[in-house]
Every structure is written in C-alpha cells, then in structure tokens.
Amino acid sequence: MELQHNIWNKALPFRSTNYTQSILKICYEAKAIKDSDVLAFQNTYPFIYYLEHGEKYFSQVQTSPIEIKPVLLFYGMVQLMKACLLLNDPHYPETSQVLAHGVTTRKRKKSQYIFLDDEVKIQKNGLLTHFSDKMFHVKHFSSEKYKMRLLLRQIWETHSLFTQIEKKKKPSQLHISNVAVKLPNKILDDYQFGPSSFCSYLSERSKHSYKPKLDHQTNGHFLITINSPISSIQCHPFLYDGIEKYYLSPYKSDLLDIPEVIAHYLILYNLSMICRYETEWWGELFHHYPESDYPFIYKFLSIAAEKVPLLLFLLIDKQISDASRK
Structure with missing residues (x-):
C-alpha cells in the first residue's frame, strides 16, 4: 500500500520555532482568541514535541515485532492528535478530564472471544470526545458502542479482505x-x-x-x-x-456518522489494550490463527502505520489553510 511519499516531510517545517509560532498565531487570530501572541509563543515547543514524539512512535513500528505494534501506533496517534488540538485549542489540556482516552473496552474477554465481534464504549469525557468536538464539531456520538467489524468497514483498504x-x-x-x-x-x-x-x-x-x-x-x-x-x-x-x-x-x-480517523483511534485503542492485558489470547493469535481475526488485525496494522499520519497531517493542513484564508 502506497498512500504517501515521505509523509513525515510535512513535519519538517515545524522544526523551525519561528515558523511554528507564526502558524499558531495565525490559527489563534483566525478564532479571535485573546492574547494570541502569548499563547502561540507558549505552545510552540509543545506543538513541535507532539509531532516529534509522534514520528518516533511511528518510526519504531517499521522495525518492531507485530505483537507490540498496536501500542506504538496508538500512542503515536495520540501525540499527533494533541498537535491537531493545539492548533485549535490553545489551552489544551485545560483540565485533567481531557487527558483520559475517552473510550473503554470489556475488562475480561469472554471464552471463544472473537476480535471482530468485540466492541468499545465511548465515554463522556476524554481525548476522543474533546478531539471530535474541536476537530469535527461532534459533541455527542450517535452510538455509544461500536463493534470492531463495523469500524474496520469504515476503512477502504480492509474491504478486499x-x-x-x-x-x-x-x-x-x-x-x-x-x-x-x-x-x-x-x-x-x-x-x-x-x-x-x-x-x-x-x-x-x-x-x-x-x-x-x-x-x-x-x-x-x-x-x-x-x-x-x-x-x-x-x-x-x-x-x-x-x-x-x-x-x-x-x-x-x-454507514456510520464518524470520520475515518475516529475509527482508527477506536480500533487501535482496543488492540493496544488487548496486547497489553490479554496476553494469552494475543499470543495464541500469532500461533493458532483463530477464526478470521489474524488477517484483519495484520492488515489493519499495516494500513494504520501509513494512513493515520496521512489523515492527521491532512487535518493539520486543513486547519492552517482555513485559518490563513480568514
């Protein structure tokens, strides 16, 4: 799958503090935020570090065993989401509520567990809901629970499987x-x-x-x-x-009413929890290939490694472009 060519080159201009500060100022002024100069100065290094840390997580995915890729992908995605938020919300994180993941999954998997039939539950507060509100103006999800099979079907590349x-x-x-x-x-x-x-x-x-x-x-x-x-x-x-x-x-x-990037977040959250806390099932997945889970998980992880940064940098580009036109 070749979705992009050197997507991380998009992060390179932000290694300039002067450029990053000017972009943050443009975004804040477009929203008529008070003290945009001061806030842009304060947020310059956090924004740069979010992108830098995100890139480090994703770069490690290329050489890491598949068993730990969900954790690297999930936390790499979280860092890029925080960079997106900082363009839109200069006070992020304003409260501790937005630091939680904003989603939960079943604590213990049932016998005869099938990943495709598993589901996650949206929480009222947390990174997910804050990100959805600020980036897509979605304050409430139409469904509080989402099955993995349905979330995977929001991603075009999985349909061949x-x-x-x-x-x-x-x-x-x-x-x-x-x-x-x-x-x-x-x-x-x-x-x-x-x-x-x-x-x-x-x-x-x-x-x-x-x-x-x-x-x-x-x-x-x-x-x-x-x-x-x-x-x-x-x-x-x-x-x-x-x-x-x-x-x-x-x-x-x-047909769901959530953007694709949200589907990636929900799937990666669940997989990152499974590989950390459901060690027996996760280990057996790579040795016994139960049901149809393995090919879908393997395919999804390869997609997310490329498409998640692509979607989030497209979101960053759009925020900057929209602000520059105002």
Whole structure:
C-alpha cells in the first residue's frame, strides 16, 4: 500500500520555532482568541514535541515485532492528535478530564472471544470526545458502542479482505466534484431506496447535505448534489483510499456518522489494550490463527502505520489553510 511519499516531510517545517509560532498565531487570530501572541509563543515547543514524539512512535513500528505494534501506533496517534488540538485549542489540556482516552473496552474477554465481534464504549469525557468536538464539531456520538467489524468497514483498504474471507460485495467507486457526486444505479438497488430516500440517508450520516438531481441519469449512473465540497478527512460515509478516490459500501448498515480517523483511534485503542492485558489470547493469535481475526488485525496494522499520519497531517493542513484564508 502506497498512500504517501515521505509523509513525515510535512513535519519538517515545524522544526523551525519561528515558523511554528507564526502558524499558531495565525490559527489563534483566525478564532479571535485573546492574547494570541502569548499563547502561540507558549505552545510552540509543545506543538513541535507532539509531532516529534509522534514520528518516533511511528518510526519504531517499521522495525518492531507485530505483537507490540498496536501500542506504538496508538500512542503515536495520540501525540499527533494533541498537535491537531493545539492548533485549535490553545489551552489544551485545560483540565485533567481531557487527558483520559475517552473510550473503554470489556475488562475480561469472554471464552471463544472473537476480535471482530468485540466492541468499545465511548465515554463522556476524554481525548476522543474533546478531539471530535474541536476537530469535527461532534459533541455527542450517535452510538455509544461500536463493534470492531463495523469500524474496520469504515476503512477502504480492509474491504478486499471482507470480499475474500466473508464474501462481501465490493464498494462502488464514486466520481466527486465540488458540487455533485456521480454514483452507479446499483447502489439504489443495494440500499432499496429511491434517490430522495438515499440522499436523506446519506445526509443523516454526514456533515454534508445531499439532494438528488433527477434529470441527470445516464449510462447506469445518477447524480446527487452537495451543499459543500467533500474533504478527504471528513468524507464519511464515503470511503477514502488515500489517493483522492472515494467509494461507497453496498451495505447501508455500514454507514456510520464518524470520520475515518475516529475509527482508527477506536480500533487501535482496543488492540493496544488487548496486547497489553490479554496476553494469552494475543499470543495464541500469532500461533493458532483463530477464526478470521489474524488477517484483519495484520492488515489493519499495516494500513494504520501509513494512513493515520496521512489523515492527521491532512487535518493539520486543513486547519492552517482555513485559518490563513480568514
């Protein structure tokens, strides 16, 4: 999987304190935050260190045994999320509440445990909820529990395994412009919706509003209009492949209203807890290959090592770009 070329080069300009301070000031001034000069100065080194520590975690993943990769990936992701927050929230961490992970998992795994059927539970406070609020304006999750199988299906690269192992249908590729989305007619058959109901279903799970363009149905496709451009970091419920192509699952039950980066966080949190505290099951996973868990976990870890930094640097870029235009 080649999602990026030297993604960590994006962190290089921030090794300049003058540049980092100027960027923080621009972001704070765009939000009309009081004492933006002082806050930008105070947050310069924390921002640089968050990126630096994140890069060190991710760089270790390349040479570490798979058994410890979830911990490295999770804490590397946490560091990059904190850098994102510092662009948006100059007082982070303002309280100890936002230092918690913001998610929990079952303390002890049941007998005949299957990772794909496991679930995590969202907590009211913590890094996850604070990050979701500040980055995506999501203050409350529509569901308090999420199964691993459903979270994995929010990630385009996992669908090839679902097709092979579970005989699922492949996602359909979309053609997206700033004002419209072109979809194959078979999507309507898969969802058992007409164009209007389909658009309503999408809109309920998205930050965008969709409407059917009924006079444009040609060559087995139909068009729906968008109220604002779709970005790669907030394209849900569409799937992003990392190189500017978008897809849609043929199963309406797959459609969640959370960005892909949140799905990565929830899966990595669970895996990092399992590899630390469920040592027996984790060890057996790499020797007996129970159920279908191993290929999905292996695939996901290889995806997350590349795609998590990509998504978070895209988020950093967007924050800076949005602030610079104000």
